[in-house]
Amino acid sequence: MQQPTLTTRLRRRGRSPAAAGLGLGLLITALGLLPAHLRAEAIEGKPVTLQEVGNLKLRPIAAGNFLMGRTQGDRGEKPATGVTLTQPYWLGATEVTQGQWSAVMGNNPSHFKGSNLPVESVTYSDALEFCRKVTERERAAGRLPAGYEYTLPSEAQWEYACRAGSTGDYAGDLDAMGWYSRNSGGKTHEVGGKQANAWGFYDMHGNVWEWCLDWYGNYPGGHETDRRGAPSGTSRVNRGGSWLDLASSCRSAYRRHSPSLSNLSLGFRLALSPVP
Numbered sequence: 001m002q003q004p005t006l007t008t009r010l011r012r013r014g015r016s017p018a019a020a021g022l023g024l025g026l027l028i029t030a031l032g033l034l035p036a037h038l039r040a041e042a043i044e045g046k047p048v049t050l051q052e053v054g055n056l057k058l059r060p061i062a063a064g065n066f067l068m069g070r071t072q073g074d075r076g077e078k079p080a081t082g083v084t085l086t087q088p089y090w091l092g093a094t095e096v097t098q099g100q101w102s103a104v105m106g107n108n109p110s111h112f113k114g115s116n117l118p119v120e121s122v123t124y125s126d127a128l129e130f131c132r133k134v135t136e137r138e139r140a141a142g143r144l145p146a147g148y149e150y151t152l153p154s155e156a157q158w159e160y161a162c163r164a165g166s167t168g169d170y171a172g173d174l175d176a177m178g179w180y181s182r183n184s185g186g187k188t189h190e191v192g193g194k195q196a197n198a199w200g201f202y203d204m205h206g207n208v209w210e211w212c213l214d215w216y217g218n219y220p221g222g223h224e225t226d227r228r229g230a231p232s233g234t235s236r237v238n239r240g241g242s243w244l245d246l247a248s249s250c251r252s253a254y255r256r257h258s259p260s261l262s263n264l265s266l267g268f269r270l271a272l273s274p275v276p
Contacts (some may be wrong), residue, residue: 048090048272053134054100058090058272059200066160067167068227069219070253077253079221083156086226090272091153091161094191094202095119095210096130104133111264116190118208118267124236124260127152127211127268134270145272152213153271155237155255156227162240162252164199169251171197171204178206180250184243204240205250208267212237216257228276235259238266 050056069080098108099115101122109121122130134150144150153161164171175183176195184206192202214237217230229237235257241250242265248254258266 047093050134050138052103052137054097054103056096056100056270057093058270059093060088060090061085061157061161061199062088064160066163068156068159068253070251073253074255076218076255079219081219081221081227082223083160083227084223084225085156085160087274089153089157089274091157091201092269092271093196093200095208095267095269097191101130104130104137109262112188114188114190117188118191118203120188120208120264120267121262122211122267123262124211126262130268131270147275148272149275151271151273152211152268153273154227155212155214155229155239156224157271157273158210158212158239158269159252161199161201162197162204164197164201166198166252169253171252174205174247174250178203178241178250179243180206180241181244181246186243188243205252206241206245207243208240209238209242209256209265210240211266211268212239216255242266 047057047059050058063084063086065082065084067080068083070077071080072078073080095118097116098110098113098119101119102108102115108119109126110117110119111121128151131149131151135144138144138150162171166172171177172195174180177197178194179189188207191207194202196202197204212229214229215231215233216235216237217233236259238256238258239254241254244265249256
């Protein structure tokens with residue numbers, strides 16, 4: 001199912017683009033910064049493919065609004081906070097695989113070996129170094145939009161993509177969408193083997209935890225624009241749950257945090273995002 005545009009979502013809610021204030025105008029402004037081929041891909045809903053990075057595919061996500069967290073959730077998930085994302089971005093359709101990691105980094109730190117298995121046992125710093133190298137490579141080739149970089153998704157960007165318009169605990173049936181303790185057999189599985197969410201993203205629930213860019217911090221409640229998490233801290237956000245975890249840890253709103261350490265249930269997903 002193709003992800004709805006901002007204008008479509010506004011009309012479904014009975015709001016005109018003009019009444020939305022900054023949303024549509026900022027979307028158009030942001031799209032104007034992109035090279036023609038990426039501008040077309042954002043409008044038409046086409047993915048970006050990094051052929052030199054193991055054909056890593058990123059899907060476009062339009063600016064929009066959602067409720068982050070959960071009103072009746074765990075302590076770290078509340079108060080639920082309204083978030084507006086004012087600029088479009090791209091996110092990996094799957095978790096970064098070991099083959100894609102090796103194409104950039106020249107090694108494979110993973111415990112479970114397999115080219116199409118998600119890379120794991122990478123620290124936060126390792127993941128950012130992968131992003132930096134991809135940014136450097138794409139910029140040198142003239143394929144990087146002005147004002148954008150390859151990086152980890154912010155926590156808000158991650159949850160927005162995970163929910164894909166849903167408001168429940170999961171973006172669909174967990175057993176159909178994710179590998180977790182009940183069905184994983186005690187190991188990771190090849191990416192994309194389960195059902196995608198409504199916006200075409202795989203393994204947002206389970207398989208491996210995913211590093212997010214943000215420092216971990218409490219939600220403020222109310223409403224925030226382009227939320228970027230706590231200004232400082234001692235640990236970074238992990239999202240999505242893993243092959244090792246119970247179903248409750250794979251919920252869309254569930255948050256975990258850890259220092260920049262590696263383990264065999266923790267990987268990441270690549271984003272093409274506006275530079276803060």
